[in-house]
Every structure is written in C-alpha cells, then in structure tokens.
Amino acid sequence: QVQLQESGPGLVKPSQTLSLTCTVSGGSISSGDYYWSWIRQPPGKGLEWIGYIYYSGSTYYNPSLKSRVTISVDTSKNQFSLKLSSVTAADTAVYYCARGAYYCGGDCSTVFDYWGQGTLVTVSS
Amino acid sequence: SYVLTQPPSVSVAPGQTARITCGGNNIGSKSVHWYQQKPGQAPVLVVYDDSDRPSGIPERFSGSNSGNTATLTISRVEAGDEADYYCQVWDSSSDHHVVFGGGTKLTVL
Numbered sequence: 558q559v560q561l562q563e564s565g566p567g568l569v570k571p572s573q574t575l576s577l578t579c580t581v582s583g584g585s586i587s588s589g590d591y592y593w594s595w596i597r598q599p600p601g602k603g604l605e606w607i608g609y610i611y612y613s614g615s616t617y618y619n620p621s622l623k624s625r626v627t628i629s630v631d632t633s634k635n636q637f638s639l640k641l642s643s644v645t646a647a648d649t650a651v652y653y654c655a656r657g658a659y660y661c662g663g664d665c666s667t668v669f670d671y672w673g674q675g676t677l678v679t680v681s682s
Numbered sequence: 683s684y685v686l687t688q689p690p691s692v693s694v695a696p697g698q699t700a701r702i703t704c705g706g707n708n709i710g711s712k713s714v715h716w717y718q719q720k721p722g723q724a725p726v727l728v729v730y731d732d733s734d735r736p737s738g739i740p741e742r743f744s745g746s747n748s749g750n751t752a753t754l755t756i757s758r759v760e761a762g763d764e765a766d767y768y769c770q771v772w773d774s775s776s777d778h779h780v781v782f783g784g785g786t787k788l789t790v791l
C-alpha cells in the first residue's frame with residue numbers, strides 16, 4: 558500500500574519561500590508511469606493543481622504558478638519537494654502531495670490514486 | 683485554458699439518486715475522474731476514466747461522459763455520502779496540465 562506524507566513548516570512569512578517535502582513509502586518513486594504531484598486547497602475553497610514531476614526530473618507546472626514554483630525529486634530518499642517563492646496570504650492553503658498515475662487508453666490521462674493527508678501552510682507575519 | 687463547471691450544491695434525500703454534473707467543452711473526448719472529499723480529509727478517488735471504480739468503492743457510485751457533460755451518479759444515497767465532489771481531467775492540449783472542477787457540495791437531507 559503506497560503512502561505519502563507531507564512535511565514542512567506550517568507558518569511562512571510573506572515574501573519568503575514555502576518549502577515542503579513529500580515522503581513516499583510502500584513503493585519506489587522511480588517505478589512505473591507516475592507523476593509525483595502537489596495540489597493545494599485554500600480554506601473553504603476547491604482543489605488547485607500546482608504541478609508534478611516524473612522520476613527522471615521532467616516537470617510540469619500550473620501556468621498560473623509557474624514563475625514561482627519548483628518541484629524536485631530525490632530518488633535516493635524516495636522523496637519529492639515543493640518550493641513556492643514570494644508567497645502572499647493568497648498562498649495559505651492545505652498542501653497535498655499525491656501520486657498521479659499516467660495511462661493511455663482511448664485517451665491519455667493522469668489520475669490521482671494516492672494522496673497524503675495534507676498539511677496546512679499559513680502565510681502570515 | 684480548459685474549464686470545468688460544477689454546480690455548487692446538490693441536495694438529495696436518503697435512498698434517492700444524486701447526480702452531479704461536470705461541464706466542459708467536448709468533455710466527452712476526455713477521461714474524467716471524480717473525487718470525494720469529506721471535511722478535514724484528503725480527497726478519495728471514487729470514479730476514474732469516466733465510469734470505472736477503484737477497488738473498495740461501492741457499486742452505488744457510477745459515472746458517464748458524453749458531449750459537453752460528465753455525470754457522477756450516486757444511487758441509494760446514504761448519510762455517509764455527504765461530502766464535496768470534484769471532477770478532474772488531464773488537458774493534453776496544454777502541456778500535461780491538470781484541471782479540477784470547482785467542486786459540488788452534496789447534502790443528504
């Protein structure tokens with residue numbers, strides 16, 4: 558059973574960089590057609606895809622956040638990480654890491670089959 | 683960018699059938715996935731690839747997708763089905779981007 562666990566500071570000051578790590582257990586981050594993903598949810602609002610990374614290092618980001626986001630992977634630790642720079646109060650959210658399973662049937666798609674429990678990050682001075 | 687539109691809320695009595703829609707331009711040509719999220723919990727995948735169910739998800743959850751609308755159908759609704767539901771697609775036309783709908787709050791009366 559694959560498990561994901563987010564870790565990192567719960568409070569970040571405005572203009573600073575938010576940094577989170579997701580540790581994957583129960584499976585190798587280097588195996589299979591998976592995109593290791595970050596998704597966030599502001600309080601009382603919906604889900605927003607931030608971006609994801611393939612184990613090889615290829616990254617894909619939400620255009621609305623692309624200029625501020627970096628996702629990286631450390632296969633030796635079975636972890637992947639998120640950095641979001643120049644944060645404001647609008648970046649306050651629960652941040653989830655998730656496994657995106659990529660497949661092609663009649664159409665290609667990515668579906669998020671395993672999620673971490675989420676971690677609340679508050680941006681405030 | 684691709685947009686998915688969901689009704690903010692749907693209400694249904696226990697034992698009845700709930701239908702939650704997800705609208706998008708020619709969404710019938712895409713694979714649609716549905717997630718259930720209860721308060722304080724991470725989302726859980728309940729339907730993938732329009733109409734398939736992951737193991738452990740009751741048969742009461744089903745999905746369909748045609749034209750400009752995908753639908754999640756929950757039969758014989760139970761109190762425990764009360765949650766937020768999100769649809770999601772992968773927009774292959776825009777460099778691997780993922781899109782979520784705005785979410786629908788299902789209330790069991």
